[in-house]
Amino acid sequence: MILNRIYMVSAVRATILLFLALLASLILAGSAAAKPLVEDARLGLHPDKTRFVLELSERPQYRIFTLVSPYRLVIDLPELDWPDRQETTPQAKGLVSALRYGLFTPGTSRVVLDLSRPAEVSEILTLPPRDGRHHRLVVDMAEIEPAVFRKRVQRKVHRSDDALRQASLAMPSPPRKPAQDQRPTIVVDAGHGGVDPGAIGVSGTREKDLVLTYARALQDRLKASGAYNVVMTRDDDRFIPLRGRVDIAEKHNGDLFISLHANTNPSSRVKGASVYTLSENASDAEAAALAAKENRSDVIAGVDLSSENPDVSQILISLARRDAMNSSKSFANVTVEELGKRVDLLRNTHRFAGFAVLKSASVPSVLFEIGYMSHPAEEQQLQSAAHRKKLIEGLVQAIERHFDVQQAYNRN
Numbered sequence: 001m002i003l004n005r006i007y008m009v010s011a012v013r014a015t016i017l018l019f020l021a022l023l024a025s026l027i028l029a030g031s032a033a034a035k036p037l038v039e040d041a042r043l044g045l046h047p048d049k050t051r052f053v054l055e056l057s058e059r060p061q062y063r064i065f066t067l068v069s070p071y072r073l074v075i076d077l078p079e080l081d082w083p084d085r086q087e088t089t090p091q092a093k094g095l096v097s098a099l100r101y102g103l104f105t106p107g108t109s110r111v112v113l114d115l116s117r118p119a120e121v122s123e124i125l126t127l128p129p130r131d132g133r134h135h136r137l138v139v140d141m142a143e144i145e146p147a148v149f150r151k152r153v154q155r156k157v158h159r160s161d162d163a164l165r166q167a168s169l170a171m172p173s174p175p176r177k178p179a180q181d182q183r184p185t186i187v188v189d190a191g192h193g194g195v196d197p198g199a200i201g202v203s204g205t206r207e208k209d210l211v212l213t214y215a216r217a218l219q220d221r222l223k224a225s226g227a228y229n230v231v232m233t234r235d236d237d238r239f240i241p242l243r244g245r246v247d248i249a250e251k252h253n254g255d256l257f258i259s260l261h262a263n264t265n266p267s268s269r270v271k272g273a274s275v276y277t278l279s280e281n282a283s284d285a286e287a288a289a290l291a292a293k294e295n296r297s298d299v300i301a302g303v304d305l306s307s308e309n310p311d312v313s314q315i316l317i318s319l320a321r322r323d324a325m326n327s328s329k330s331f332a333n334v335t336v337e338e339l340g341k342r343v344d345l346l347r348n349t350h351r352f353a354g355f356a357v358l359k360s361a362s363v364p365s366v367l368f369e370i371g372y373m374s375h376p377a378e379e380q381q382l383q384s385a386a387h388r389k390k391l392i393e394g395l396v397q398a399i400e401r402h403f404d405v406q407q408a409y410n411r412n
C-alpha cells in the first residue's frame, strides 16, 4: 500500500522502505487495520445496461448476488472506509431505484442496489489504477424477464478469485453470566444500523444514529443502578438481522428485550412516544403499517428471507410465548404510565402489530418508538440531552416497577 506510492530509486532505499512498510503494517494490524477507502462511487446509464462503478484505494475483493421480492443486487466487500460525502453517494439511475451502503457484519461492508426491474449481472471488471483513477470495481446490469430471473439468476453468486469468506451472520457466542448473578438481564436493542439507516428525519437525522445514543444512555443508567445485567445487541454502527436480535436476547436468557426506534409520519404534526407489543392482529392500521416498515430492515440490508419467518400465529401457540406476551403487555402498560409523567405521548400509546423483532418465544419484548423525527420540533427535542434523560428515566422507572411486580408475583 505504501510502496505503491513511492518510486524506488535504489535497492538499498527499497530495502529500507520495505522495512518501514512492514513496520507500518505491523503497527496498523496491531491497532485498527486500515480499511480500503472509497474514493468515488457512481451509476452510469448505457443503452443496454446500467453500470455501477466503485473506486477504491485497493484492489477490491467482492461477492455479488441478486435477491428477489423485491429485486435487489447485493455487493459484499471487505470492511470499507466510505466517507459520508455527497460525491460518494450516487443518485438513482437506470435499473437502480435506490442505493445504500454500510457495515453488514464485522469485516464486511455491503452495497445494496434496489432494482426497479429484474436484472442480471452481465459483466464484472476489476481495473487497476490508471489515468488518475483508482482501483475500480465495475458491475454491469442488464434487464431480463422475471421468469429468467427466477430460474437462472437468483442464487447465482459471483466472486472475486480471492473471494471474501462467506459473511457469517452468526454472532460470537455471548459471555455467560455468572451463575450466582440473580439480577434481571435487560437486552437493549438499538434498531437498524450499518447498511440500514432506518427512517430519516426532516432535517436529516438518521434513526440508526439517534436510537444508538438512547440505547447507550439506557445502558449507562441501568448499569449505574447496579440492579441489572445489560446486554446491547449493537454498540456501534453495524447491521444485525431482525432474527439475530431475537437470538441475542434468547442466548443471554434476557428477562426483558427493549427495541428502540424513532418514527416518521407523512404528517409533520404527528408527535409523541409510543410502545408496541407483538400481536397477530394489529391494533390499528397505523401500527400495522409501522410493523411493515420496521420489518423491512432485513430487505433493506439485502438479507435473503426465503428460508425464514414462521408466521406470528405459529409462535403464539406456545405457552412460554403466552407468558412472555403477558409480561410484555404489562411492561408496556407500566411504560406508558411512567413516560406519560415525563414526555408527550402518541394517542393510544400502547399498540400491537406483527413486529419481527418482537417474536421471541421466551423473552418479554417491547418495541419503543421514542418520537417522530418528521415533526420538526420533536426531531430537535429528541437530540437534546435533557429530553433523552427524561425519557430514559421514564423507561428505567418502568423497568423497576416491572421487576418489583414480577418479584412479588414469584414470592406468592
Ligand SMILES: [Zn+2]
Residues within 6 Å of the ligand: 191, 192, 198, 199, 207, 260, 261, 262, 294
Ligand atoms: Zn425503526
